[in-house]
Amino acid sequence: MLATQHPVFRRFWYPIFQLEELAAGPRGFRLLGEDIVLWLDEAGAPACLQDRCPHRSAKLSVDSTVVKGALACGYHGWEFARSGTCLFVPQMPELRAGARSAAKPYACVARYGFAWVCLDENPLLPIPDLPHAEDQGFRQIFEYAEDWEANFLRVAENALDVGHVAFVHRATIGDDSKPTMPRLTLVPMPHGVNFRCDLPVANRADQQRNLRIAAPETVRKADIKWLMPGAFTLHFTYPNGLVHAICGFATPIDDQRCRRIQFVYRSDTEAEAPGAAIAAFDRRVGSEDRRLLESCPADFPLDPKAEAHMILDRPSLVMRQMLRRLLRDHDPNAHLAAHELAAPDTLAVEAA
Ligand code: FES
Ligand SMILES: [Fe+2]
Incomplete structure (x- = not known):
C-alpha cells in the first residue's frame, strides 16, 4: 500500500516545523506529495497555503517575505x-480581493512548539494529547528533526518493535548476545496500538550519566503507543523512578521519505542531566534505526501474509489490521489496495 494513493492519510494532523524555525521566514515542505508553504502570521500563529501562487504559479516558498503577517510572493x-x-497587488493597489486570486489554504495550528498541518477540511482525529505535556514536573527537550529516506509507516511501526533493540542498537542500548523476548501486554485503544512490557537494556557509560544509574544493565518499564498514523510515544520508567517519555513523529513527505521529529518529556532537571546530552544519545539511537528503515521498501504491506512474523510482531499485526480497517471505512481509493484489504482480521502469528 502506497500512502500517497490513499486520500484518507490527508485527514490527519502532522507536525512539520518548529515555530522558532518559522520565525526566520516562510518555509516550504512536501506533505504526502503536496507542496505547502508555512509562515507565522501577525499574531505569531503558524499559517499554511498550497505552495503555488495563483498569479504565475511560482512557489510561494521561494524568496517570499512576511508583510504585516501576510505572505508576500517572491515573484511579483x-x-x-x-x-x-x-x-x-502592488502593481494595482486599488484591486479588490477576488476568488481567482486566492491561494489554497490548509488548516494549520501550533502545539508542543511545532506547526501542525492537516490537508483535509475534516480531520479524522485531533492532534494527539501527549503524556506529561501539561505536567509542571516535567521538562520538554527537543531532540531532532531530520528527513529520512524511509516510509513513514515503517518508521512508526519500528516504535512497536521490541525485537530489534538487541541488534540494531548493539552500540547503544542493545546487547546482541541477549536477544530480548519480553512478555507484551496489549491494551486495546481505538485509533492506535498500546502495549506494556519490561524491557531490559544495556546501560553504557554515557547513558549511565543521563539516567543516573551506575549499573551496566537496567530495565525500562515501557508503555508504548502507536497513534495513527505516524505518531508514537515511548513512555519509559526506570528503576530509580526517572521518567523518559519519548514523543516521536514520522511526517510523510511522500511514500519513500518522511520527516522524523522527536522530543522527550523528562521528570529530572537540567542540573541532574543536561538536555543536550540526552538529545545526543537519543539521536544516536535514532540514527541506528534510520540505517535499517531506509533499507525497507516504500510499499507498506497491509496483507499479514506479505511478510513473515514472529510472536513479538503482534503489535505490528494489530497496526496493519487497524490500517486495513481505516482504508475500508474511510478511503475513497480503497479499491487500489483491494487484494491487501481482503485479508481476514485474524492475528495468526507464525514462526518466521
Ligand atoms: S507569481 Fe506570485 S505574485 Fe506573481
Ligand atoms: Fe530502534
Missing part, C-alpha cells in the same frame, strides 16, 4: 492572508 509581491485571500 502579491500578498496573501492565512485564508488564502489576496490582500494586495
Whole structure:
C-alpha cells in the first residue's frame, strides 16, 4: 500500500516545523506529495497555503517575505492572508480581493512548539494529547528533526518493535548476545496500538550519566503507543523512578521519505542531566534505526501474509489490521489496495 494513493492519510494532523524555525521566514515542505508553504502570521500563529501562487504559479516558498503577517510572493509581491485571500497587488493597489486570486489554504495550528498541518477540511482525529505535556514536573527537550529516506509507516511501526533493540542498537542500548523476548501486554485503544512490557537494556557509560544509574544493565518499564498514523510515544520508567517519555513523529513527505521529529518529556532537571546530552544519545539511537528503515521498501504491506512474523510482531499485526480497517471505512481509493484489504482480521502469528 502506497500512502500517497490513499486520500484518507490527508485527514490527519502532522507536525512539520518548529515555530522558532518559522520565525526566520516562510518555509516550504512536501506533505504526502503536496507542496505547502508555512509562515507565522501577525499574531505569531503558524499559517499554511498550497505552495503555488495563483498569479504565475511560482512557489510561494521561494524568496517570499512576511508583510504585516501576510505572505508576500517572491515573484511579483502579491500578498496573501492565512485564508488564502489576496490582500494586495502592488502593481494595482486599488484591486479588490477576488476568488481567482486566492491561494489554497490548509488548516494549520501550533502545539508542543511545532506547526501542525492537516490537508483535509475534516480531520479524522485531533492532534494527539501527549503524556506529561501539561505536567509542571516535567521538562520538554527537543531532540531532532531530520528527513529520512524511509516510509513513514515503517518508521512508526519500528516504535512497536521490541525485537530489534538487541541488534540494531548493539552500540547503544542493545546487547546482541541477549536477544530480548519480553512478555507484551496489549491494551486495546481505538485509533492506535498500546502495549506494556519490561524491557531490559544495556546501560553504557554515557547513558549511565543521563539516567543516573551506575549499573551496566537496567530495565525500562515501557508503555508504548502507536497513534495513527505516524505518531508514537515511548513512555519509559526506570528503576530509580526517572521518567523518559519519548514523543516521536514520522511526517510523510511522500511514500519513500518522511520527516522524523522527536522530543522527550523528562521528570529530572537540567542540573541532574543536561538536555543536550540526552538529545545526543537519543539521536544516536535514532540514527541506528534510520540505517535499517531506509533499507525497507516504500510499499507498506497491509496483507499479514506479505511478510513473515514472529510472536513479538503482534503489535505490528494489530497496526496493519487497524490500517486495513481505516482504508475500508474511510478511503475513497480503497479499491487500489483491494487484494491487501481482503485479508481476514485474524492475528495468526507464525514462526518466521
Ligand atoms: S507569481 Fe506570485 S505574485 Fe506573481
Ligand atoms: Fe530502534
